[in-house]
Amino acid sequence: MKRQVRLRQRKREGGIAALIAAVLAFALLHGASGAAAQDAVESFEIGLSTDTIAISSDFTGARLVVFGALDNADARLLRQQRYDIVVVLVGPRRPVVVRQKERTLGVWVNRGSETFNSVPGSYALAATRPLSDITRREFRRRLSLGIQDIRLNSAAAPAPAGQPTIDKPGVAEQPRAPSLVTETEPGSAGDEPPVQSLEPDETDVYAAALRRLRERSGLFNQSVGSVEFVSPTLFRADLQLPAGLPTGQHLARAYLFKSGVFIRESSEPLWVVKTGFESMISDFATHYAVIYGFAAVALAIFTGWFGRVVFKRD
Amino acid sequence: MNLYLPIAEISVNVFVLVGMGAAVGFLSGLFGVGGGFLITPLLIFYNIPPAVAVATGANQVIAASFSGALAHYKRGTVDMKLGTVLLLGGLVGSFAGVAIFTLLRRVGQLDLVVSLLYVIFLGGIGGLMLVESIQAMLRTSRGGSGEVRRPGQHSWVHGLPLKMRFQRSKLYVSVIPVLGLGFLIGILAAIMGVGGGFIAVPAMIYLLRVPTSVVIGTSLFQIIFTAAVTTVLQAATNGTIDVVLAFLLMIGGVVGAQFGAEAGRKLRGDQLRALLALLVLAVGLRLGYELVATPVEPFTITLPTGEIG
Known part of the structure; x- marks a missing residue:
């Protein structure tokens, strides 16, 4: 594995006005919740230690180090550890069938089944704190964040050409309570067409089994405290990649939360190829x-x- | 020493697989069966995905059968004519079998059907053979020859039309049951990953009344081709042939088969059949237990085609 560290900090001169506008809108929306007056324009970028992972015959898993920079952060909030970072690596999505065996005439037979049309082949997550402490369940579900809330079905509408279909936060599941829509933050905007919830969440034993089986096999894993700041602006995340890492295009994505609210994200593709x-x-x-x-x-x-x-x- | 299998996509121990191949090869040399009916369940017990185990089983059967058939050919115990007729039925059966295999995998019932077929066939044939061979042994102890062939006794099979003469087997029998048997073997080769020897041998002995000496060589001859066709069809249709896995099994298999064939010459026919019957029953019981025992995990994940995802 190549160990080149690529730190990139793109300046976004072009989009700066739009950003300011967005932040102003954000500040106005959340003005009542306090501390909003000091909102700075945080810049948030990640870089991977490698852009390709080669899987040879003796591949038993690997550690992927994701470096990132958080600039223009509010120093006071940073000291109070009000910023949270979650870094995930999502494997290529594929349709999957989950079947359940039931005893039939004394023999265990596959009876019920459910098809999930877009399940990540792997999912590794690193976070500064437990996800439940970082943000609310509705937001996690909306962002398809965490093993329990990761989206297993793609939206009914196909993604526009050129758009990555991998975990676009904007098309995350519709929260169950419609009233939540008014509380959404910029970035995971409510301007998306309402998506029918294809998953009846916890009540779906097949979805639960899928998450459980993938977690047991190590394909889905998440660890807390594996994102740490190495300097006030630089952080690193350690992701654990399992032996059965699927080949194809993966997407490393970092989410920045401020006081429990998702504010920014950055992503980098990662190719996993078989060699030998x-x-x-x-x-x-x-x-x-x-x-x-x-x-x-x-x-x-x-x-x-x-x-x-x-x-x-x- | 661990090795990553490219198609099965799991890491396995090389020595376990070669040893498995050797043990099964010994038995296949001993009994004149390809050994597929043992290899496939063993691979499944070793966590190889059943679809890969079945298809790769058919591949490794070729090596063991070819090796064994060569030995029998030299000894003149292969009835080429009978083998060829069986083979014709087998080719058609292979095509049908691979189509059924693909369909079953898609609806998620392949593993169940494979296990059920194993339990039914292994249990039925093992039981019949055991009863018969014990009777033969009792006859021998009372001073008989122990040979199954009873020329005066004809079954319904011998009343069918389209009769053909098979000189080496000293048979004059209808081609219908021969083709039918071949067809059945072809289907089983595809769905169960077996050469079909464990069906062919008893069926030829009890149904067609082929002399025991010719049965094994002829069965091996026929298995080579049926398994070869199945291998190509599985590779083309389902992509479930793991050459690395098959090769490891083959290496062990061909070595084991040589010693097995030697050991086989020292045992009497009825004893050989009794041993094979016990083995067949044991594997059948093991698989039957898997079907009724409560699984640790009732849920499984596959791709829509049935591949392990």
Whole structure:
């Protein structure tokens, strides 16, 4: 794994006016909740220690270090630890079927099933504090944040071309209580079309089982206290990547919370690729399936014949 | 020494798999069965996804069967004509079987059907063989030959039309049951990852009345081709053949088979059948237990195609 640290701090001259406008609107909305007068324009960027993770045959998991910079933070709030950072790495989303076995005529048979059309192949999360202390459940669900609240179905409407479909906070699940919409903060805007809740949350045993199974296998994991400030403006997050890390495009995303309210995010893509002999074989098996089949037969015939020649005992 | 399997996508111990192959290879040399009916359940017990275990089982069966068939061919105990007719039925069966396999996987019932088929076939055939071989042993102890062949006795099979003469097997029998048997073996090869020897051997002995000496070689000959066709079809349709896994099993298998074949010559036919029957029953019981025992985790996650996600 390459160990290059890429710290990037893009200046956003173009968008600065828009940002100020957004912050002003934010300040106005939350003006009554105090401390809003001093809201600064925090800039928030992350960089990964590598942009590609190569999985070889002996891959038993890895640690991914995500560095990030938080500038223009309110020094007083920072001292009071009112800023919280959550960093996640979300694996490529795929449709998944969860089945439940039930005893039927004495035999355990797959009976019920539920299809989730967009389940992350993996999910690693690091946070400064327990998620329940950082922000409210409704916000976590809205942001698809945390194993218990991660979205398992994509929105009914397809994402516009070019837009990443990976955990766009804006299209997070609709909270159950409609009154919450008025409380949303800028960034996770209520300007999105209302999305039908495809998941009946906790009541869905299949969704619960999916989260539980993925967590048990290590594919979903989250740890608290694994994000720490190394200087007043620089933080690092340690993410634990499991042995069964799926290949494809992952997305590292950092969320910044101030006093329990989500204010900003930053993301970086990460590619997970297979390398080595095994990867060649699986590629070949995928792209030249018939030739692969014949090769498998030829290998078997040859091994059988060779064994006969070597161990000629009659 | 651990190795990552490219298709099964899990890390396995090389020595466990080679040892597994060797043990099963010994038995397959001993009994003249491909060993697939043992390899597939063992792989599933070793946490290989059942779909991969089934397909790869068919692949490794080729090596063991080829090795064994060569030995039998040299000894002249292969009835090529009978084997070829069986094979014709087997080819059609393979196509049907792979289609059924794909469908079952999609609806999430593949594992159940594989286990049920194993329990039914292994239990039924194991039980029948055990009863028969014990009877034969009792006859032998009373001074008989122990040979199954009873020329005067004909079953319903011998009344069917389209008769064909198989010189080496000293048979004059209808091709319908032979083709039918081949077809059944082809389906089982695809769904259960077996060569079908454990069906073919008893069916040839008891149903077609083929002499025991010719049965094993002929069965192996036929299995090579049925398993080869199944392997190619599985690779093309389901992508479930793991060459690395198959190769590890083969290495152990061909070594074990040589010693097994030698040991087999020292045992009497009825004793051999009784042992095979016990083995078949044991595997069947083990799988049957899995079906009725309360699972630790009633939920499973797969991709919509049935692949392990």
